[in-house]
Amino acid sequence: MENSIYNSMIAANQLLEKQTVISNNLANISTTGFKEKFNYALQNQYVKNLYKTYNKITKEYHNLSPGTxxxxxxxxxxxxxxxxxxxxxxxxxxxxxxxxxxxxxxxxxxxxxxxxxxxxxxxxxxxxxxxxxxxxxxxxxxxxxxxxxxxxxxxxxxxxxxxxxxxxxxxxxxxxxxxxxxxxxxxxxxxxxxxxxxxxxxxESNVNAAKNMIEMISNSRQFDIQMKMISICDKNAEYANQLININN
Structure with a gap:
């Protein structure tokens, strides 16, 4: 259960980082010569103490195609x-x-x-x-x-x-x-x-406004799902503690 909460927190943090990049793209949609930016998070996974642990590597990419x-x-x-x-x-x-x-x-x-x-x-x-x-x-x-x-x-x-x-x-x-x-x-x-x-x-800027808006909405929904997962895991932990106390 702790592992599930940890994974959800990692995913939520990555989504927040993506939202920051997308917000910056949209803020510079009228900036002359601006190039659209992307962040990709790569994860190296290994097992330690029965839990999966991740080393996150974030790579930065730019769309260098010409603007209008x-x-x-x-x-x-x-x-x-x-x-x-x-x-x-x-x-x-x-x-x-x-x-x-x-x-x-x-x-x-x-x-x-x-x-x-x-x-x-x-x-x-x-x-x-x-x-x-x-x-x-x-x-x-x-x-x-x-x-x-x-x-x-x-x-x-x-x-x-x-x-x-x-x-x-x-x-x-x-x-x-x-x-x-x-x-x-x-x-x-x-x-x-x-x-x-x-x-x-x-x-002009090569930012695709429609594409970035769709990604922003999608990331927002995924973030909400991760927050719900954390909430559900927390409630399940509370129920489990209550059952343990009753049995004792």
């Missing part, structure tokens, strides 16, 4: 093609990766994504004052200036576009992706010339 495209016609909005990623520097100075192509220029004239500095193929990218910026398909950033009825193009820098090993990716609470410490690339990925971008459009 939103045509914004804004020069600093980018869609990264060919399974590519944009590279940024987080608040701790660590290299990170994102699918969010909504670029902005901060007060220091640095190119940023969600307040994280965008890393170029040769370092950070600073945008000069009073210029029109255009990003080419190969990630090269140019400024367009008009002088004496003529237009002049000047290269400002180039985006660092990378292709990442999916099996080595982890996502942190800031929404950015990182390479696991034990990866073969020593946490640094080089620029990939084969990756291209399209300006004037953004990749």
């Amino acid at each position: 495209l939103n045509y914004t016609k804004r020069n600093l909005d980018l869609f990264v093609q060919d399974n590519g990623w944009l590279t940024v520097k987080d608040i701790n100075g660590q290299e990170a990766y994102t699918k969010n192509g909504h670029l902005k220029i901060n007060l220091k004239r640095m190119l940023t994504i969600q307040e994280n500095e965008v890393i170029g193929s040769n370092g950070s990218i600073r945008i000069p004052n009073n210029v029109n910026v255009k990003i080419l398909s190969d990630g090269i950033i140019t400024s367009i200036e008009k002088k004496n009825n003529s237009f002049f193009k000047t290269k400002i820098g180039a985006l660092k576009l990378v292709r990442l090993p999916i099996q080595d990716l982890i996502q942190k609470e800031n929404g950015l992706f990182y390479l696991k410490k034990n990866n073969l690339f020593k946490n640094i990925i080089n620029h990939d010339d084969s990756i291209h971008v399209k300006s004037g459009m953004l990749e």
Whole structure:
């Protein structure tokens, strides 16, 4: 009976963890470039003292399929093609990766994504004052200036576009992706010339709202069942104690 209660508690805890992940997916359904997340719990079972005991291993997976495209016609909005990623520097100075192509220029004239500095193929990218910026398909950033009825193009820098090993990716609470410490690339990925971008459009979240809502309802019902199982086992234990007391 104690084993049944234990198993129900383990199952209920796993369902709560799943609900947290699903809630986060639904909360980010409008977040540009957000990737749907899944948690799978694996159990290693062995027998100890006549009871089954479990070692739980939780693995994190992401649905990296592209989201729908939103045509914004804004020069600093980018869609990264060919399974590519944009590279940024987080608040701790660590290299990170994102699918969010909504670029902005901060007060220091640095190119940023969600307040994280965008890393170029040769370092950070600073945008000069009073210029029109255009990003080419190969990630090269140019400024367009008009002088004496003529237009002049000047290269400002180039985006660092990378292709990442999916099996080595982890996502942190800031929404950015990182390479696991034990990866073969020593946490640094080089620029990939084969990756291209399209300006004037953004990749939206790939969260399937209907699917996540159905899973949330299903998990909620399963959680209720586990709670009922615990309650039934507890009542049975009470009845058994009462019978033992009467017989004595």
